[in-house]
Amino acid sequence: MKSKKLENAEENTLKVSQDIRVRFNETDALGIVWHGYYLHYFEDGREAFGRKHGISYLDVKAHGYVTPIVKSSCEHKLPLRYGEIATIETTFINTPAAKMIFNYKIFNAEGDLVCLGETIQVFVDDNNDLSLTSPPFFKAWKDSNKLI
């Protein structure tokens, strides 16, 4: 039987990269992207991840759930300006809890870290009830992606 440590070492890490082109309407009078728009970038990252790994908002909805955000956080290291193309890396953080946790890293074109962040989502079913354990479809999704 494998030790917990070995099992973790074999666990798959799902990460998706996506380009972000800064829109003019995302800048503010400081000439940089207004800090609140990074949550829009996180959502772009989350949606790119979802499309690639079959766990998008629409996939989840087809199973009878929605996944509202219960927590978000963001650390800003460098600004982004209009004209820049950045890259967002969205990584799925596995947990036994009935949650979807994503970490985000945004890099500018020079490869410098611009922003770090995290969001946590929970599962709510068609009766508006919060799931206290992972819905079956989500367990199946984690298994098929070697997320222990």
Added chain:
Amino acid sequence: MKSKKLENAEENTLKVSQDIRVRFNETDALGIVWHGYYLHYFEDGREAFGRKHGISYLDVKAHGYVTPIVKSSCEHKLPLRYGEIATIETTFINTPAAKMIFNYKIFNAEGDLVCLGETIQVFVDDNNDLSLTSPPFFKAWKDSNKLI
């Protein structure tokens, strides 16, 4: 019998004024309010009008209708900057058609005209059908407000 001209002169004009405080996140890298945010200001004006005259989105919804925007237009005369408090005047423009037309004028604190605009909304019922004639509640609302 009254002439058309006299009738128009006796028709009521409904207009509501509302203050707008420019938010920092509404500015762009030109240091002024990004042009698209004026549609948010028009919505604020429309909502203030609706609350005052009992024809808000929630009042309309209670009658079984929603009123999606089918047309919007905007003319920008002067910029607005962070720190400014502007005033939006929202005027209901009466028409026999099954539409809600609002005109908007935004003035800065000095009373200069900053922006002119208009939106046109139609009525869609709970079956997602477009109303070709004014819904009864809307006719009643116009009568009670002396809009011929």
Added chain:
Amino acid sequence: MKSKKLENAEENTLKVSQDIRVRFNETDALGIVWHGYYLHYFEDGREAFGRKHGISYLDVKAHGYVTPIVKSSCEHKLPLRYGEIATIETTFINTPAAKMIFNYKIFNAEGDLVCLGETIQVFVDDNNDLSLTSPPFFKAWKDSNKLI
């Protein structure tokens, strides 16, 4: 001497198409893209046009000008929903005036017309003065693109 009609027939029409993926945060409680977000889509179209034809906000800024929007309008024919990928066609409308006029058409994946619109921009130089005639760089740009 060529007739006005022939001249127009030989004038180049510049048009750029760009995909738009509807973001979840662009929808509203009616389950469709909130009407004001179409101005964000127009900006995406304008920026795609600018990058392709060397007349982007950054190109214009390098020549010492900014191009604020003075007029915008929008007609909504059909809604867009989350999960849809639409196409925006941005066409440059030539005029002898010192303006940049763009027409927009947004189509859904089935090819149905979702939205029509237009924006008009003027030229403002580094001294904040409005240009009453086309700046030299803009005349040169029009010539090189066979826009009479």
Added chain:
Amino acid sequence: MKSKKLENAEENTLKVSQDIRVRFNETDALGIVWHGYYLHYFEDGREAFGRKHGISYLDVKAHGYVTPIVKSSCEHKLPLRYGEIATIETTFINTPAAKMIFNYKIFNAEGDLVCLGETIQVFVDDNNDLSLTSPPFFKAWKDSNKLI
């Protein structure tokens, strides 16, 4: 000499309350305020605090500084819907570091906690240099407000 505990007990806590009327364009297809808009509400709270206590963005700018956000976080407890009027309490959290920390609590009309959050800002001067110690004007502001 006073003990640390007594000193803290005498330290002033600055808190400002502000009403928030949920705008229709802030809702999403789940029928609730999209999570990212709470950062806009935090900014409203911060701006209300700034105007009341003379430490607004414009006051700070007059002293030669801007205060970009370096960190933000948000915990969502309950949703907000169109038509609701919420209250945001913005509390200044004192620290010896060269930072402005604000805590936020948003309550619905029934007094239930809807959202908790925090933002951290730093001081950047006109030469774009990050202040490693509190600028003099900020120390003066803290003194005058009995923030030790």
